[in-house]
Amino acid sequence: MLDESTKTKKVHTINISDDVYKRVKSHIQEKGVTFTEFVNTTLSASLNRHKLSKMYTPYITEDFISDNAVYLNDSKLNKIAIVRLKEFPDTDLDNTGFYAYCEICDSDSCIHVRHSLVTGSILKLSILYKKA
Structure with missing residues (x-):
């Protein structure tokens, strides 16, 4: 059912895989928002993150993502930075x-x-x- 705000705006249909739809559906039920609101908010936030990264680090671009590392081209240093996930050691009681x-x-x-x-x-x- 369309609310008043979508009646006046052009609406586009998208295809979402069943697995993603089920995960998102359970998430939005907890948040109490509609699927349309969630998709619009998520896409808008993604665009804002991209815009922020261009303003914040204009000299860093994503070069490649492997299974276990992100490779970033840093034109300021003229080097490739490798960012990986590391697990906190068992001896670290705070983290x-x-x-x-x-x-x-x-x-x-x-x-x-x-x-x-x-x-x-x-x-x-x-x-x-x-x-996970």
Whole structure:
């Protein structure tokens, strides 16, 4: 059923795989929003993240994403930065789970790590699906 705001706006149909639809449907039921609202909000946020990354780090571009690393081309350093997920050691009682780590900067809080978090490229690593 269309509400008043969609009657006046042009609406487009999209195809979504059944697996993704089921996961999103359970998520939006918890949030109390419609599927259309969720898709519009998610797509708008994605575009805003892309715009922010271009303003924040215009010299960093995503070069390649492998199964376990994000490769970022840093034109300022003229190098390829490799960002991977690392697991906190069992001896670290304050932290659990995973964190992003840049091999070129030897850091977990450098601009390359922040870029991969803002753009969401770190979420594309297949290691996430193996560990979940």
